[in-house]
Amino acid sequence: MRVLSTVDAWLDVAHLSDPDQRIAGWSADYEAAFPSVFEVYYRSWGSHARRVEAAKSAPTLIESVRRAEGRAIELLQTAEQDFRDHGLIDGDDLNVVLMVGGRSSNGWVADHEGQPTLFLALEYLGLSPYDDLLVVHELTHVAQQRLSADARDATYTSALALLVEGSAVTTTRLLRPGFSDSAYLWSDEEHGEWVSRCEVSAPRIARLVLDHLDTLDDDEGVAPLFRNREHGHVPARAGYWAGDQIAQALVTQGIGLSDLLAVDAAEGRRLAARWGEQLA
Incomplete structure (x- = not known):
């Protein structure tokens, strides 16, 4: 180091x-x-x-x-x-x-x-x-x-950002077990209600993800996913919650951490689209 x-x-x-x-x-x-x-x-x-x-x-x-x-x-x-x-x-x-x-x-x-x-x-x-x-x-x-070359060099779409941020949250869960969803997603214990709202709003979050798979992650159209900005019934920073859901499912299916962190943009898009289609 x-x-x-x-x-x-x-x-x-x-x-x-x-x-x-x-x-x-x-x-x-x-x-x-x-x-x-x-x-x-x-x-x-x-x-x-x-x-x-x-x-x-x-x-x-x-x-x-x-x-x-x-x-x-x-x-x-x-x-x-x-x-x-x-x-x-x-x-x-x-x-x-x-x-x-x-x-x-x-x-x-x-x-x-x-x-x-x-x-x-x-x-x-x-x-x-x-x-x-x-x-x-x-x-x-x-x-x-x-x-992952894409994680370093690719232009970040919302789909790629979902997998990158979600995989970081899930990796932290695995290496530092025993904390709340609020701790992993917000680094505090003040956002339990936000987690519940994401769960209730999952179909709307999924619809936003599907509509913007190829939208750049800093575009105003996906502001509720990655910024501290709520819109309608989509909680602020909901993309971190969604990405964590996707990454946790992959780990449950047996993917190792190295493979999880090595995901490329094309695979990230496929995974985000599949998650969105299941919940929208």
Whole structure:
């Protein structure tokens, strides 16, 4: 595992007593020390508008960020071994960036310096055990990009996104058993009612999936599937629930984790279509 941490540079700024100096130093010193990291961050997961508040609040987060850095490394070491034991990663396949951002995203996988890389935002890591579930979920995406060319390089349709996200949820279930649906799908215990609503709304979710198998996953037409945006009787982020249903069924049928994570776009479309036709 190769870990790049921005924490020391962030601490240099966080310890500045003058708020104006912290605001100036956030961009000029902290972000400037890691240009490739923040280029990835602001491409899709961060917001420049949050810089000022992040700099202002930095002193209040010093101890929690230090703890989160140590906790993240422990979780990553354990998860890395679990993934190696299951044959999901090998060699030097795990690249990690530990950073402090503007509390806009907690974890994601993106290409960094030519490699699929797991990013964790320490100011937003969350509490135990949900931080562990997040790490395993996002590490699954690294494994997917190693095992499936489509997961790494293909343009994501809603069908492919269903399988990619659903397989990450199901893999987390298998490697970290014993938690609730809310924990696996939301990293908290506050969404039990949302799970029930997805179950009741399954035919409508399936219809939306069928109507948009080839729609790009960031299109407004599929916003209820992958974004925190409800529409009609389709709950927000319902695609994660649907994808998890599809992936769990595959595991029940005997597919191994390596094969589950290696699914290509064509197979993902077939599986999403079959699920939709069964429930619509």
